Amino acid sequence: MNALTVPPTAVASATVQRRRRRLRARRAALVGWLSCTPAAIVILVLVWFGVASTIQHSFTNWNGFSADWVGMKNYVDIFASGDFFERFRTNLVFLASLPVLLVFCVSVAVVIYDHIPGWRFFRSVYYIPTVLSSAVVGMIVAVLFAPRGAINTFLGRVGLESLAQDWLGRTDTALGVLLMAFFWQSLGQGVLVFLAGLSTISPEIIEAASVDGAGWWRRLFTILLPLLAPTSAYFLLTNVVYVLVDLFSLVYVTTQGGPGGTTTPVDYTIYLKAFQEGNLGAASALSVVLLVIVFACSWFQLRLIDRIGE
Amino acid sequence: MSGPLVFWSGYSTSDSNNKSKKPQDFWISQATARFTQKTGIQVKMETLPGDATMFTKIRTAAIAGKGPDLASVWSGSYMLSIKEALEPMAPYFSDDERSKLSGWAAVTDGFDPTQKDKILGVPNGSDGPMICLCNNTLMSKAGVDPTQWPVSYDEWMGDLDKIKATGVMPLSLGDASFIYYLYNTWLAQAVGGSVGIGQLATGARNFSDPEVLDATNKWLAVRPYAFNGAPTTKDGQAVQQLYTGKASMVVGGATSIGEFRKQLGDAAVVAKLPDISSSVPHGMTVGGTGVGFIVSKTSKNKQAAVDYIKFLLSADEQQAFANSLDPGPLAGRTDMSDVYKEPLLNQLQKWGSEDTVAFWPDNTLQADLVNELANQAQLAWGGQISATEFLSRLDKKRDTLK
Numbered sequence: 001m002n003a004l005t006v007p008p009t010a011v012a013s014a015t016v017q018r019r020r021r022r023l024r025a026r027r028a029a030l031v032g033w034l035s036c037t038p039a040a041i042v043i044l045v046l047v048w049f050g051v052a053s054t055i056q057h058s059f060t061n062w063n064g065f066s067a068d069w070v071g072m073k074n075y076v077d078i079f080a081s082g083d084f085f086e087r088f089r090t091n092l093v094f095l096a097s098l099p100v101l102l103v104f105c106v107s108v109a110v111v112i113y114d115h116i117p118g119w120r121f122f123r124s125v126y127y128i129p130t131v132l133s134s135a136v137v138g139m140i141v142a143v144l145f146a147p148r149g150a151i152n153t154f155l156g157r158v159g160l161e162s163l164a165q166d167w168l169g170r171t172d173t174a175l176g177v178l179l180m181a182f183f184w185q186s187l188g189q190g191v192l193v194f195l196a197g198l199s200t201i202s203p204e205i206i207e208a209a210s211v212d213g214a215g216w217w218r219r220l221f222t223i224l225l226p227l228l229a230p231t232s233a234y235f236l237l238t239n240v241v242y243v244l245v246d247l248f249s250l251v252y253v254t255t256q257g258g259p260g261g262t263t264t265p266v267d268y269t270i271y272l273k274a275f276q277e278g279n280l281g282a283a284s285a286l287s288v289v290l291l292v293i294v295f296a297c298s299w300f301q302l303r304l305i306d307r308i309g310e
Numbered sequence: 311m312s313g314p315l316v317f318w319s320g321y322s323t324s325d326s327n328n329k330s331k332k333p334q335d336f337w338i339s340q341a342t343a344r345f346t347q348k349t350g351i352q353v354k355m356e357t358l359p360g361d362a363t364m365f366t367k368i369r370t371a372a373i374a375g376k377g378p379d380l381a382s383v384w385s386g387s388y389m390l391s392i393k394e395a396l397e398p399m400a401p402y403f404s405d406d407e408r409s410k411l412s413g414w415a416a417v418t419d420g421f422d423p424t425q426k427d428k429i430l431g432v433p434n435g436s437d438g439p440m441i442c443l444c445n446n447t448l449m450s451k452a453g454v455d456p457t458q459w460p461v462s463y464d465e466w467m468g469d470l471d472k473i474k475a476t477g478v479m480p481l482s483l484g485d486a487s488f489i490y491y492l493y494n495t496w497l498a499q500a501v502g503g504s505v506g507i508g509q510l511a512t513g514a515r516n517f518s519d520p521e522v523l524d525a526t527n528k529w530l531a532v533r534p535y536a537f538n539g540a541p542t543t544k545d546g547q548a549v550q551q552l553y554t555g556k557a558s559m560v561v562g563g564a565t566s567i568g569e570f571r572k573q574l575g576d577a578a579v580v581a582k583l584p585d586i587s588s589s590v591p592h593g594m595t596v597g598g599t600g601v602g603f604i605v606s607k608t609s610k611n612k613q614a615a616v617d618y619i620k621f622l623l624s625a626d627e628q629q630a631f632a633n634s635l636d637p638g639p640l641a642g643r644t645d646m647s648d649v650y651k652e653p654l655l656n657q658l659q660k661w662g663s664e665d666t667v668a669f670w671p672d673n674t675l676q677a678d679l680v681n682e683l684a685n686q687a688q689l690a691w692g693g694q695i696s697a698t699e700f701l702s703r704l705d706k707k708r709d710t711l712k
Binding site (some may be wrong): 063064065066081146147148165166168169170171255257258259260261262271275276277278279 | 362363365366369370372373391392394395537538539541542543547677678681685686688689690692694696710
């Protein structure tokens with residue numbers, strides 16, 4: 001035995017400790033797996049089983065009761081008929097409006113952040129529509145803009161009867177009304193997100209800019225918006241997904257996709273194909289196409305967020 | 311019998327014009343109570359949506375195997391779109407029982423009731439014809455006599471001019487009446503009736519044919535005589551313009567007659583729409599058996615469901631329904647006539663039994679084509695596309711469905 005020799009009792013003790021550590025690690029892993037398993041099973045059954053089933057049925061002419069294999073026909077039909085591009089146009093209009101919504105939300109958030117007189121009142125007023133469902137917002141808007149609704153009645157009473165029209169009966173005005181409803185509903189959520197973002201910016205930076213003579217708009221565009229880039233990226237990511245897959249309830253209640261299907265987004269088309277026309281196979285194919293588009297957009301945006309983070 | 315019969319009902323059990331009327335005041339609730347009393351079978355009634363979304367509910371339920379025992383739904387191609395979920399009805403009805411009910415073609419796959427194995431529902435009376443419900447007081451002031459209708463299209467438009475000159479809007483149209491009642495009447499006239507509509511569905515004739523184009527242009531010429539925004543106005547709202555004296559007529563059918571009489575009294579008059587051209591069958595209307603009962607293939611109470619249907623359609627119950635003036639189809643029993651105390655309903659029943667009633671075009675055409683028709687009609691009515699474009703889009707859609 002020499003100085004370098006480890007006593008047998010010490011070796012045994014180290015071995016026991018290693019075993020204990022391994023045991024603890026295994027136990028932790030087991031607890032982790034057991035904790036995740038219920039959620040994983042639920043997601044597997046409710047989400048991925050549905051996704052897999054949809055992909056499978058997209059290659060059939062499934063009507064809900066029977067299904068025959070038709071290969072790529074449903075996918076070919078989607079792009080050959082031109083219907084998809086017409087429907088996707090509605091989603092694109094909403095997508096194109098997102099930068100405007102973003103600036104709008106940031107502006108209101110900054111105004112509230114600056115604690116203008118009555119800012120608490122305005123914060124509540126802007127947030128109220130957020131707690132309403134899209135269906136309720138759509139119903140309110142549909143009633144307001146009906147041919148004999150409040151808007152046309154008001155225009156008539158103030159001598160502007162010539163401006164009264166069938167707001168939901170024309171493509172341009174119907175899209176305008178839908179966008180207005182979307183903005184109205186999204187503003188409160190957006191303002192909250194940006195208020196949270198603003199709270200992370202040092203007030204000294206804004207004060208220094210003010211001292212240097214930067215006006216309100218200059219501070220907004222050259223200081224706040226760049227510093228709010230991560231918040232903006234998050235806001236855009238969630239809203240891009242929303243306008244691609246979640247316009248159904250708003251459109252269904254407000255315009256029912258009309259006039260002539262010109263305000264019908266892709267998700268509403270899926271509903272029509274599946275449940276009014278009974279073409280569940282074609283609807284499945286359209287769902288898969290939408291899924292790919294949403295995945296691609298989300299992936300691109302997440303990469304962008306990573307870049308901003310770096 | 312496993313549990314109560316589940317009936318998804320299309321019958322209304324509320325009245326927007328009379329909020330004090332309770333569900334149990336309606337005939338369907340009372341008839342159901344009588345059935346339970348007679349047979350001991352409980353019936354659980356649930357209301358179906360009154361529009362095409364009824365099939366969303368039924369289709370999803372049927373796919374999940376959770377459909378009702380029976381339901382009352384729109385007939386024709388609407389009903390047949392879920393034919394895989396429907397119990398064939400021929401084994402439950404004797405020839406004698408079948409002969410006492412009219413409208414079997416509307417609930418038969420292929421519209422030929424001699425093919426007994428393809429009968430998938432039970433016809434529930436008739437919607438009668440779609441006609442003009444007129445305020446005769448307002449029309450008299452304009453020197454117009456709707457009791458002399460049907461007239462030619464040009465004479466009718468002349469009458470609309472006279473009414474408009476008195477400061478009253480001649481027509482109030484809603485999202486269903488501007489297309490499914492008014493346009494479809496003239497479409498059916500232009501193609502010569504149900505056979506022609508069937509030819510449009512198969513492609514044996516085209517929507518772009520000159521006679522259909524002419525009818526479509528004449529339909530669009532009616533726009534200045536109706537309130538703005540028909541496609542985005544509910545029919546229930548449109549008819550209020552008639553009741554408040556702001557419009558002289560609406561286009562509708564038997565289901566509105568009870569309230570129509572109540573609101574307008576002796577001024578309530580019904581009249582047929584005009585002939586769209588001199589070459590079409592005189593006085594042709596659209597309508598017929600628009601509703602049928604269905605029994606789910608997965609029901610465990612099929613015989614009880616059929617017994618309930620037979621009870622509702624029995625002569626005694628149909629007479630009680632007629633007496634109630636509740637909204638719904640006209641009695642469709644072949645062994646009953648003049649069943650209504652209301653002369654307007656008897657008039658509609660008489661018109662409804664004429665050969666000039668073309669079966670609902672939207673119950674005949676494919677569901678995708680009906681959606682396209684409704685979509686494009688909205689654009690045409692709004693002036694966003696021409697009649698020619700409207701019809702060519704229908705042809706294109708029909709051709710993609712072949």
